[in-house]
Amino acid sequence: xxxxxxxxxxxxxxxxxxxxxxxxxxxxxxxxxxxxxxxxxxxxxxxxxxxxxxxxxxxxxxxxxxxxxxxxxxxxxxxxxxxxxxxxxxxxxxxxxxxxxxxxxxxxxxxxx
Amino acid sequence: xxxxxxxxxxxxxxxxxxxxxxxxxxxxxxxxxxxxxxxxxxxxxxxxxxxxxxxxxxxxxxxxxxxxxxxxxxxxxxxxxxxxxxxxxxxxxxxxxxxxxxxxxxxxxxxxxxxx
Numbered sequence: 398x399x400x401x402x403x404x405x406x407x408x409x410x411x412x413x414x415x416x417x418x419x420x421x422x423x424x425x426x427x428x429x430x431x432x433x434x435x436x437x438x439x440x441x442x443x444x445x446x447x448x449x450x451x452x453x454x455x456x457x458x459x460x461x462x463x464x465x466x467x468x469x470x471x472x473x474x475x476x477x478x479x480x481x482x483x484x485x486x487x488x489x490x491x492x493x494x495x496x497x498x499x500x501x502x503x504x505x506x507x508x509x510x
Numbered sequence: 511x512x513x514x515x516x517x518x519x520x521x522x523x524x525x526x527x528x529x530x531x532x533x534x535x536x537x538x539x540x541x542x543x544x545x546x547x548x549x550x551x552x553x554x555x556x557x558x559x560x561x562x563x564x565x566x567x568x569x570x571x572x573x574x575x576x577x578x579x580x581x582x583x584x585x586x587x588x589x590x591x592x593x594x595x596x597x598x599x600x601x602x603x604x605x606x607x608x609x610x611x612x613x614x615x616x617x618x619x620x621x622x623x624x625x626x
Binding site for chain 2 (some may be wrong): 399403406432437438440441442445455485486487489495496498499500501502503504506508
């Protein structure tokens with residue numbers, strides 16, 4: 398059963414702590430993405446990766462970091478430098494590049510206390 | 511400056527009637543448009559797309575219309591059903607450009623409520 402998984406569904410962290418959000422896909426997609434959604438806002442691109450060991454900053458990359466060591470995995474670290482980390486984080490993947498249809502995971506709601 | 515605008519944050523429609531969701535864009539380089547549907551606390555799911563070589567694309571109850579001269583697209587849902595109640599995001603990209611220029615730009619979404 399192919400798809401994208403994100404874990405956990407809900408995550409709570411204390412201010413000043415780094416936290417890593419998981420994203421795994423078994424769709425054999427080359428490209429993966431991280432978006433952030435805030436209330437009343439559209440999805441904003443944080444980082445994307447079109448191939449293993451390579452990734453690019455999106456529109457709001459400051460305070461975030463990613464890695465792409467495996468094709469299936471694209472974890473996102475929310476660092477203490479991110480000023481407003483509380484948000485709904487969505488991971489997506491597509492066959493090869495951003496112009497392909499993107500398929501989204503269920504999302505992780507991060508709350509920083 | 512928003513490149514993709516959904517000016518109606520919400521829309522309420524009676525079951526069985528038509529729902530029309532609108533989207534405007536400012537970047538003339540956009541040539542590929544998509545609609546995503548999103549339920550609360552879930553990821554968006556792809557609904558329908560249209561490229562700029564067409565002015566209409568239909569899939570079952572869903573039809574997307576594109577007016578390039580007006581930089582406007584709309585999603586029509588006929589007939590609307592209570593299960594259609596969700597947030598609908600319009601997204602745009604440039605097929606002819608790779609890298610960051612090919613990335614999807616999303617609107618802020620329109621919350622559709624279909625009442626029984």
